Amino acid sequence: MLLLSISTLAGAMVVLTLAAIFLPDPPCPLEEDRCGFAFCEVCMKEAPYACSACKTTRYCSTRCQGADWRNHQRSCKIHQKLNDLNNRIALTPPKRPPVGQCTGCNVRAGEGGRLAMCKDCGYQVCGSCESHHSRGTCYCPxxxxxxxxxxxxxxxxxxxxxxxxxxxxxxxxxxxxxxxxxxxxxxxxxxxxxxxxxxxxxxxxxxxxxxx
Known part of the structure; x- marks a missing residue:
């Protein structure tokens, strides 16, 4: 009886191990993503939702996400690693730009030329790149x-x-x-x-x- 119980337990553990290896994890929750118009990865309809893990692949519904999950699972992990790398880069303060050169277009200021400079981060811009209140940003967070x-x-x-x-x-x-x-x-x-x-x-x- 004891041998049978041990054998049954061992068999159950093998089944659970195989299931963990071959069955995919459940899909990550979807989150609403407002940044522009995009198409569903499965049906090509308008996709207002993104995978909350990789924040890259778009879906129109949880149904389409579920249908695509087996294919998406591996690329999802790759995108997550890329996102982590990009976040680390974004958090790294850039070096102070060289004086006398537009940080936006790399044009050097000629004699008597004018460059606007952010006194906090050193970002410099020429007249065509300068923008205080609209598009454009210096390095200050x-x-x-x-x-x-x-x-x-x-x-x-x-x-x-x-x-x-x-x-x-x-x-x-x-x-x-x-x-x-x-x-x-x-x-x-x-x-x-x-x-x-x-x-x-x-x-x-x-x-x-x-x-x-």
């Missing part, structure tokens, strides 16, 4: 040429110049009345970026893709 991102309207290009987006508080003070009252937190508090005490956006409204 929380501002662009001294202008705090928290005080500006949310934009997708508010980054540290290496692809890492700004994710702090927002209170675009120059645009009072543009945003509805329910977008702001109920009580004023200290902004985690500039330190001003004011009403800031609720966390769910910080995402610039909500507005553009």
């Amino acid at each position: 929380n501002s662009n040429f001294g202008k705090k991102y928290c005080q500006m309207e949310p934009r997708w290009y508010h980054t540290n110049g290496r692809g890492r987006p700004y994710s702090g508080d927002r209170h675009p003070d120059a645009f009072v009345g543009v945003y509805a009252a329910n977008i702001y937190e109920q009580l004023p508090r200290t902004c985690d970026n500039c330190g001003d005490v004011t009403k800031v956006f609720k966390k769910e409204y910080r995402d610039p893709w909500l507005w553009h």
Whole structure:
């Protein structure tokens, strides 16, 4: 009887081991992705969802994700490793740019030429590349040429110049009345970026893709 029990247990362990090897893990949850129009990996319909693990492959529904999971599982892990590498690069502060050369287009300033410089990170731009309030960004993670991102309207290009987006508080003070009252937190508090005490956006409204 004891030998039979041991044999049965050993057989069950073999089955579980084989199942763990050959059966794929369950699909990762989907998350809504607003950054542009994309097509489903399976049916080519509009795909508003992305795999929450790799954040790359898009699907229209959990049904299509499930149908593609056996194929996607291996590439998903590769994309995750690439994402980790890109995140490490984005977090690495860049070297201070060489003086007298536009960081945007690499043109050198001639005699009497003018380059705008961010005093904090050393980013320099010529007249055609200079942009304080619209597209473009220096290397500072929380501002662009001294202008705090928290005080500006949310934009997708508010980054540290290496692809890492700004994710702090927002209170675009120059645009009072543009945003509805329910977008702001109920009580004023200290902004985690500039330190001003004011009403800031609720966390769910910080995402610039909500507005553009």
